[in-house]
Amino acid sequence: MNNFFISKSRRLRSTPFTSRIEKQGVKNYTVYNHMLLPTTFSTVEEEYLHLKKDVQVWDVSVQREIEISGKDAHKLVQLMTCRDLSKSKIGNCYYVPLIDLNGGMVNDPLIYKVKDDKWRVCIADSDVLLFAKGISAGRNLEVNIFEANIDTLAIQGPKSFKLMEEVFGDEINKLKFFKYDYFKFKNNKYLISRSGFSKQGGYEVHVEDIKSGHDLYDHLFDIGGKFNIKPGAPNHAERIEGGLLSYGNDMLIGDNPFECGFEKSVHLDAKIDFIGKEKLQIIKNKGILRNLMGVKIDTDQINLTDVNLLNKENKIIGDLRSAAFSPDLKKIVGIAMVKKDFCNNNKNFIININNKIITGEICSFPIK
Amino acid sequence: MNNFFISKSRRLRSTPFTSRIEKQGVKNYTVYNHMLLPTTFSTVEEEYLHLKKDVQVWDVSVQREIEISGKDAHKLVQLMTCRDLSKSKIGNCYYVPLIDLNGGMVNDPLIYKVKDDKWRVCIADSDVLLFAKGISAGRNLEVNIFEANIDTLAIQGPKSFKLMEEVFGDEINKLKFFKYDYFKFKNNKYLISRSGFSKQGGYEVHVEDIKSGHDLYDHLFDIGGKFNIKPGAPNHAERIEGGLLSYGNDMLIGDNPFECGFEKSVHLDAKIDFIGKEKLQIIKNKGILRNLMGVKIDTDQINLTDVNLLNKENKIIGDLRSAAFSPDLKKIVGIAMVKKDFCNNNKNFIININNKIITGEICSFPIK
Numbered sequence: 001m002n003n004f005f006i007s008k009s010r011r012l013r014s015t016p017f018t019s020r021i022e023k024q025g026v027k028n029y030t031v032y033n034h035m036l037l038p039t040t041f042s043t044v045e046e047e048y049l050h051l052k053k054d055v056q057v058w059d060v061s062v063q064r065e066i067e068i069s070g071k072d073a074h075k076l077v078q079l080m081t082c083r084d085l086s087k088s089k090i091g092n093c094y095y096v097p098l099i100d101l102n103g104g105m106v107n108d109p110l111i112y113k114v115k116d117d118k119w120r121v122c123i124a125d126s127d128v129l130l131f132a133k134g135i136s137a138g139r140n141l142e143v144n145i146f147e148a149n150i151d152t153l154a155i156q157g158p159k160s161f162k163l164m165e166e167v168f169g170d171e172i173n174k175l176k177f178f179k180y181d182y183f184k185f186k187n188n189k190y191l192i193s194r195s196g197f198s199k200q201g202g203y204e205v206h207v208e209d210i211k212s213g214h215d216l217y218d219h220l221f222d223i224g225g226k227f228n229i230k231p232g233a234p235n236h237a238e239r240i241e242g243g244l245l246s247y248g249n250d251m252l253i254g255d256n257p258f259e260c261g262f263e264k265s266v267h268l269d270a271k272i273d274f275i276g277k278e279k280l281q282i283i284k285n286k287g288i289l290r291n292l293m294g295v296k297i298d299t300d301q302i303n304l305t306d307v308n309l310l311n312k313e314n315k316i317i318g319d320l321r322s323a324a325f326s327p328d329l330k331k332i333v334g335i336a337m338v339k340k341d342f343c344n345n346n347k348n349f350i351i352n353i354n355n356k357i358i359t360g361e362i363c364s365f366p367i368k
Numbered sequence: 369m370n371n372f373f374i375s376k377s378r379r380l381r382s383t384p385f386t387s388r389i390e391k392q393g394v395k396n397y398t399v400y401n402h403m404l405l406p407t408t409f410s411t412v413e414e415e416y417l418h419l420k421k422d423v424q425v426w427d428v429s430v431q432r433e434i435e436i437s438g439k440d441a442h443k444l445v446q447l448m449t450c451r452d453l454s455k456s457k458i459g460n461c462y463y464v465p466l467i468d469l470n471g472g473m474v475n476d477p478l479i480y481k482v483k484d485d486k487w488r489v490c491i492a493d494s495d496v497l498l499f500a501k502g503i504s505a506g507r508n509l510e511v512n513i514f515e516a517n518i519d520t521l522a523i524q525g526p527k528s529f530k531l532m533e534e535v536f537g538d539e540i541n542k543l544k545f546f547k548y549d550y551f552k553f554k555n556n557k558y559l560i561s562r563s564g565f566s567k568q569g570g571y572e573v574h575v576e577d578i579k580s581g582h583d584l585y586d587h588l589f590d591i592g593g594k595f596n597i598k599p600g601a602p603n604h605a606e607r608i609e610g611g612l613l614s615y616g617n618d619m620l621i622g623d624n625p626f627e628c629g630f631e632k633s634v635h636l637d638a639k640i641d642f643i644g645k646e647k648l649q650i651i652k653n654k655g656i657l658r659n660l661m662g663v664k665i666d667t668d669q670i671n672l673t674d675v676n677l678l679n680k681e682n683k684i685i686g687d688l689r690s691a692a693f694s695p696d697l698k699k700i701v702g703i704a705m706v707k708k709d710f711c712n713n714n715k716n717f718i719i720n721i722n723n724k725i726i727t728g729e730i731c732s733f734p735i736k
Contacts, residue, residue: 006374007396007407009604010672010689011493011616030375031399034493034616039375101505106498125379125402127495129621130474134499137469137643138506236377248379248402253497275505304378321378 012036015061016151016210017217024231032062032125039233045327048235051200052328055159056232057220060197061151065206066129069118072141075273077111077119079135080128082257082274084267088113093178093193097257097265098128103279104253105260106131108245110195112180120148120206124247135275151213155220156202159227164203166223167216168192172203185219188212197234199242199366236324240333243294243365250292250321250335256280258288259337290318291343294367297332297351297360300325309336309349309360317342317349318362326367332360333367380404383429384519384578385585392599400430400493407601413695416603419568420696423527424600425588428565429519433574434477434497437486440509443641445479445487447503448496450625450642452635456481461546461561465625465633466496471647472621473628474499476613478563480548488516488574492615503643519581521573522602523588527595528570534591535584536560540571548574553587556580565602567610567734604692608701611662611733617690618660618703624648626656627705658686659711662735665700665719665728668693677704677717677728685710685717686730694735700728701735 006012006029013035021038028040038059041047050056068076078085081096088094090113098106107128112120121128132145155164164172168183172192175181180193191206207213221229236246243261245251251260257280258266268281295309302323309318318338326333342349347362374380374397381403389406396408406427409415418424436444446453449464456462458481466474475496480488489496500513523532532540536551540560543549548561559574575581589597604614611629613619619628625648626634636649663677670691677686686706694701710717715730 003373004376004394005371005396007398008372009398009614009617011400011614012398014673026372028373028375030377030380032379040373100498100501106501127498130468130495131498131502133468133474134502134504135506136502138503246379249377305382 006031015059016207016213017059017061017153020217021059021231026231033064033123035062035064037062037233038231041231041233044235044237045325047232048237048327050228050230051157051198051232051235051238053158054228054230055155055157055163055202055224056230057217058154058156058232058234060154060204060234063122063152065148065150066121066123066132066145067118067148068121068132068143068145070143071117072143073117073119076132076136076141076143077121078272079139079274080106080132082267082276082280083265084270084272086270086272090115091179091181093180093195095178097260097262098131099257099274099276099280100253101276101279103256103276103283105247105251105255105257106253108247108251112193120150122152126247149208151207151210153205153207153213153217154196154202155205156196156198156232157200160200160202163220163224163227163229167219175203186215188215190216197244198238199244200238236322237326237333240294240322240324240335241326241329241367243367245292245335246322255337256283256288258283259290260292288340290337290339292321292335293318293338293343294363294365295320295334295336295349295360296329296363296367297323297334297358299332299358300330302332303353307351307353309338310352311342311349320351329367336362338362374399383427384575384581385427385429385521388582388585389427389599394599401432401491403430403432405430405601406599409599409601412603412605413693415600416605416695418596418598419525419566419600419603419606421526422596422598423523423525423531423570423592424598425585426522426524426600426602428522428572428602430493431490431520433516433518434489434491434500434513435486435516436489436500436511436513437483438511439485440511441485441487444500444504444509444511445489446640447507447642448474448500450635450644450648451633452638452640454638454640458483459547459549461548461563463546465628465630466499467625467642467644467648468621469644469647471624471644471651473615473619473623473625474621476615476619480561488518490520494615517576519575519578521575521581521585522564522570523573524564524566524570524600525568531588531592531595531597532571535587543571554583556583558584565612566606567612568606604690605694605701608662608690608692608703609694609697609735611735613660613703614690619689623705624651624656626651627658628660656708658705658707660689661686661704661706661711662731662733663688663702663704663717663728664697664731664735665691665702665726667700667726668698670700671721675719675721677706678720679710679717688719697735704730706730
């Protein structure tokens with residue numbers, strides 16, 4: 001695969017950490033929510049192994065936070081998702097599918113209930129701000145909606161716990177998965193959640209003030225040497241193995257939540273009002289025809305452009321949506337949308353690329 | 369400025385022309401509407417001079433087209449913009465600001481009325497699809513909204529007219545600015561508009577079928593040698609000189625249409641219903657405090673990160689939003705949001721970058 005440069009412009013916003021990250025030798029960027037997301041400092045394979053062993057600090061400021069507040073805030077947040085939020089609690093994070101009128105996936109944010117009338121929707125790569133503003137304008141809701149000036153640092157990897165304990169004290173060890181609380185360092189207060197886009201454990205620090213973000217960033221690298229701390233980024237092979245979905249890669253607005261593994265978050269029987277409810281009921285009654293599944297492919301490199309999975313009779317049984325080389329499994333791991341009849345663990349398939357036949361098998365998550 | 373690579377993934381979609389463009393030696397990409405936009409093949413300076421002299425073919429498939437059809441299509445399109453579309457005609461393109469409930473800019477698309485109940489909204493870089501879906505869901509409108517499978521080639525430059533005449537015949541010369549019609553080549557039919565993101569003249573071909581797109585693309589380069597045809601891309605210096613605005617660079621949701629030069633497209637007295645009408649009336653009554661203006665800066669390079677324009681007393685009088693070196697003017701040209709009192713042609717300002725003082729002047733468009 002050839003290498004191409006990225007043309008920077010104000011439209012692709014930098015983050016408060018961009019200048020530090022460039023000094024630390026970032027090599028690649030991608031663009032996510034109109035912002036620069038660093039992707040590689042060395043090689044994705046080295047970073048995969050390091051993430052599973054030590055601790056990384058990721059600039060994931062691109063996970064923009066849409067703040068929705070006001071009298072109708074709960075109503076609007078509930079309108080956007082099929083997951084029942086009627087019993088939601090302050091201090092919890094909720095991973096939810098956002099749904100359009102056709103039952104299609106709009107985004108898969110982690111949402112934080114900050115107060116009874118204030119939510120933060122921490123989004124994947126689509127303009128949820130405009131979706132929320134559209135619904136709100138259409139329904140005349142009393143809400144205030146804006147993209148908050150919050151930039152997120154993820155501290156990920158098995159040594160993230162010891163590292164964060166050194167900074168924030170023993171208290172932070174009590175924070176359970178998908179909970180958040182406020183912690184202090186140097187008289188700065190940080191909203192920290194036990195969350196992150198890896199399966200190696202860790203935290204996300206939601207920085208509301210650039211100075212306090214810089215203080216923390218620099219301190220982590222000052223003291224992190226003994227944990228072999230490095231700057232890093234979400235790693236495709238690691239997140240694919242763990243079954244963490246990437247909106248825009250694995251799913252888009254043409255896919256529904258049942259197909260994407262969100263069936264437990266579709267609460268059609270709850271007494272709640274959300275967009276797409278009727279359509280999701282119809283889809284459920286009919287039954288779905290395909291599902292996102294893990295795949296292992298017997299090669300070490302693949303060019304991800306419209307790759308179909310075929311059965312022995314050369315019939316299409318699915319399409320590949322994400323793929324990366326796993327240094328642990330020594331082959332390509334991926335996520336594919338697979339026809340229902342073929343969604344069985346160990347089911348074999350082939351891929352035909354320029355008349356070269358490559359074999360693979362379908363599997364469940366985590367991919368082992 | 370350092371160079372960084374772009375990490376490709378399925379989330380940053382390729383276009384039907386990507387493989388051709390890579391063979392033609394594209395060096396840089398940006399990302400726009402979740403898709404790859406080629407930006408440089410040689411240098412932006414060479415391409416600026418070539419664009420003003422000859423003809424270029426641009427892959428601007430990133431200008432995604434949101435199709436809105438059905439009984440309430442006109443109603444929904446009108447709800448999104450403050451420009452009165454009650455007398456709109458099939459065959460016309462309308463450049464309109466899309467507005468949120470606060471009177472903020474959501475996008476500045478060119479919209480095409482294709483039938484009485486079918487529109488195409490050809491968008492700048494924000495998810496208008498989700499804004500339209502949100503309003504529609506909120507208001508229970510009878511519409512069908514989707515991103516059409518349309519990919520656009522722009523043929524731009526003074527020799528575009530002769531080139532297109534050779535392909536589509538003399539008829540195409542009759543097409544006036546911001547009009548569109550259907551033209552044939554090799555039994556393929558193309559919707560072609562007299563439009564494009566340069567001031568050098570030309571056309572945009574809206575390709576609905578990949579095969580017909582490839583036929584045309586290859587034919588243009590087959591016959592274009594005598595016009596010195598080259599692949600190209602929107603050129604910042606050229607479009608800044610011409611006062612063509614770039615959403616995400618020059619304006620965002622925090623700016624209103626009066627500030628961004630759309631005052632002639634804000635029809636508050638028309639008997640039409642649009643989102644943000646009340647707020648725009650309030651803004652108009654109060655009067656605005658700033659305006660987008662052209663600037664010339666006496667240097668040949670500038671790093672666009674929060675650059676403020678200062679007066680002699682070191683007070684901030686504006687912020688720079690776009691900037692590029694103009695090979696014709698031999699200095700930086702830019703677009704800045706300038707405080708009302710300083711929006712005068714020839715008004716001088718200074719910029720302080722690391723204690724280096726650079727001088728500049730404010731000007732109107734086109735920048736000369």
